Amino acid sequence: MNKIIFSNVCKTFDGGLQVLRDISLEIKAGETRIILGQSGCGKSVLLKCLLGIMEISSGDISIDGISVKEKKRAREYLRKFSILFQGNALFDSMTILENVIFGANQVNKDKSKCLQLAEEKLLAVGLEKRVFNLYPAEISGGMQKRAALARAIAIEPEILLFDEPTSGLDPLTGGKICNLLKDTIKSLNVTALVITHDLKVAEFLADRISVLNKGNVIWTGQAAQMESCGNEFIENFYNASNAILRK
Ligand SMILES: Nc1ncnc2c1ncn2[C@@H]1O[C@H](COP(=O)(O)OP(=O)(O)OP(=O)(O)O)[C@@H](O)[C@H]1O
Numbered sequence: 669m670n671k672i673i674f675s676n677v678c679k680t681f682d683g684g685l686q687v688l689r690d691i692s693l694e695i696k697a698g699e700t701r702i703i704l705g706q707s708g709c710g711k712s713v714l715l716k717c718l719l720g721i722m723e724i725s726s727g728d729i730s731i732d733g734i735s736v737k738e739k740k741r742a743r744e745y746l747r748k749f750s751i752l753f754q755g756n757a758l759f760d761s762m763t764i765l766e767n768v769i770f771g772a773n774q775v776n777k778d779k780s781k782c783l784q785l786a787e788e789k790l791l792a793v794g795l796e797k798r799v800f801n802l803y804p805a806e807i808s809g810g811m812q813k814r815a816a817l818a819r820a821i822a823i824e825p826e827i828l829l830f831d832e833p834t835s836g837l838d839p840l841t842g843g844k845i846c847n848l849l850k851d852t853i854k855s856l857n858v859t860a861l862v863i864t865h866d867l868k869v870a871e872f873l874a875d876r877i878s879v880l881n882k883g884n885v886i887w888t889g890q891a892a893q894m895e896s897c898g899n900e901f902i903e904n905f906y907n908a909s910n911a912i913l914r915k
């Protein structure tokens with residue numbers, strides 16, 4: 669069964685701006701799917717619609733057969749996934765450990781179990797014990813990303829959603845985070861949806877890539893097929909992403 673299904677999803681804002689135009693996507697259980705597209709093409713709107721924090725104008729989105737519109741099953745729907753936000757969204761007033769305990773506490777009410785789970789997840793994402801009691805502002809961006817990932821997986825989701833997972837990181841740290849994400853997705857055997865405009869991230873993580881342009885999914889396929897897929901926009905995007913900037 670497909671895990672996440674977008675069926676003919678449209679989103680038009682008041683004032684008439686149509687941002688999503690008839691989006692249909694089927695993401696299989698265990699698949700890592702990338703939504704790739706340039707700035708302003710509707711990636712974040714798509715993600716907000718999936719999360720149910722933005723209402724779709726028409727069509728439907730479902731996870732394991734539960735529609736985003738079924739308000740009575742909202743808890744069951746929301747319980748399926750966990751999201752790693754672009755800005756990490758750690759709580760500033762909580763230590764790193766407390767942040768992850770907060771995640772664990774969403775699914776486990778036993779305090780000592782939550783503590784144990786939080787420590788386990790922090791170690792799993794490569795954070796040392798010395799940072800557990802520091803606050804988000806006291807650690808680097810890469811470490812914050814790791815902590816946010818630990819909090820996301822502490823919820824033990826079936827689906828992981830990532831919004832621009834490497835933005836704001838230098839290439840070396842970004843590369844390490846990408847490796848960590850890939851290992852985490854594999855070891856937890858989760859379905860993953862990654863929103864990005866970064867071709868390298870897409871190529872590295874993808875089982876399949878869906879290219880979004882002006883609110884339409886214009887192509888879905890494997891990274892290796894992109895370069896010669898015959899679509900002018902995608903080939904230009906591909907070449908521009910690989911181009912070396914010259915004066
Ligand atoms: N709440 C809103 N009301 C009206 N228009 C909106 C709203 N949210 C987004 N938009 C519009 O929808 C379009 C797509 O925006 P979106 O944030 O999804 O782009 P994006 O693909 O995520 O871009 P980026 O890569 O820069 O994050 C933009 O034209 C934006 O102005």
Ligand SMILES: [Mg+2]
Pocket residue numbers: 711712713
């Ligand atoms: Mg965005």
